[in-house]
Amino acid sequence: RKEVEQDPGPFNVPEGATVAFxxxxxxxxxxxxxWYRQDCRKEPxxxxxxYSSGNEDGRFTAQLNRASxxxxxxxxxxKLSDSATYxxxxxxxxxxxxxxxxxxL
Amino acid sequence: xxxVTQTPKFQVLKTGQSMTLxxxxxxxxxxxxxxxxxxxxxxxxxxxxxxxxxxxKGEVPNGYNVSRLNKREFSLRLESAAPSQTSVYFxxxxxxxxxxxxFFGQGTRLTVV
Numbered sequence: 112r113k114e115v116e117q118d119p120g121p122f123n124v125p126e127g128a129t130v131a132f133x134x135x136x137x138x139x140x141x142x143x144x145x146w147y148r149q150d151c152r153k154e155p156x157x158x159x160x161x162y163s164s165g166n167e168d169g170r171f172t173a174q175l176n177r178a179s180x181x182x183x184x185x186x187x188x189x190k191l192s193d194s195a196t197y198x199x200x201x202x203x204x205x206x207x208x209x210x211x212x213x214x215x216l
Numbered sequence: 217x218x219x220v221t222q223t224p225k226f227q228v229l230k231t232g233q234s235m236t237l238x239x240x241x242x243x244x245x246x247x248x249x250x251x252x253x254x255x256x257x258x259x260x261x262x263x264x265x266x267x268x269x270x271x272x273k274g275e276v277p278n279g280y281n282v283s284r285l286n287k288r289e290f291s292l293r294l295e296s297a298a299p300s301q302t303s304v305y306f307x308x309x310x311x312x313x314x315x316x317x318x319f320f321g322q323g324t325r326l327t328v329v
Contacts, residue, residue, distance in 0.1 A: 117258075153322075154323055155318075157318070198259070203310070203313065204249065204314050205261065206258050206260075208256065
């Protein structure tokens with residue numbers, strides 16, 4: 112089993128929609144979690160850290176479920192500019208394969 | 217502020233040739249990493265250096281060597297390139313290995329023919 116697994120998508124959603132991604136991890140001892148965003152042919156950039164209590168940054172909400180060993184990212188009111196690949200990261204260094212999001216008019 | 221700088225940005229090699237990818241960061245970070253990214257595979261860790269003077273294997277180290285030249289620089293060497301090493305290579309750095317945000321270079325697109 113891979114250490115980090117993500118649904119590759121693509122997720123095609125209309126502008127204004129709410130979309131959620133999950134990422135499961137296998138190492139129960141993992142302590143640090145992040146979501147990164149990667150635009151086509153660009154380097155990944157940090158979107159947000161994931162805290163045990165959950166955290167929100169504008170339209171983005173990240174949550175951690177230790178019991179079921181997954182993290183989630185919720186994007187509300189999707190914008191065209193949200194179109195990208197979203198990568199979850201476990202233990203700070205292990206990346207998932209990424210979930211591609213395409214927001215359309 | 218340059219952040220993480222990788223060179224070269226593009227490279228074509230013939231099978232069996234060798235080359236070194238260079239990476240430098242100006243953020244005074246302790247930890248540095250080399251990843252490769254292939255379609256459908258995500259980013260896979262090749263080698264990392266938690267701090268100056270140390271290096272460790274990641275998920276896919278075979279066919280590669282690294283050198284942490286000093287705190288700023290971390291190079292990746294392909295001794296005998298193979299077509300399976302065709303990929304996009306990213307260097308990254310972070311203040312504290314595994315716990316803080318990683319900053320990435322712009323990537324090196326390597327083709328081995």
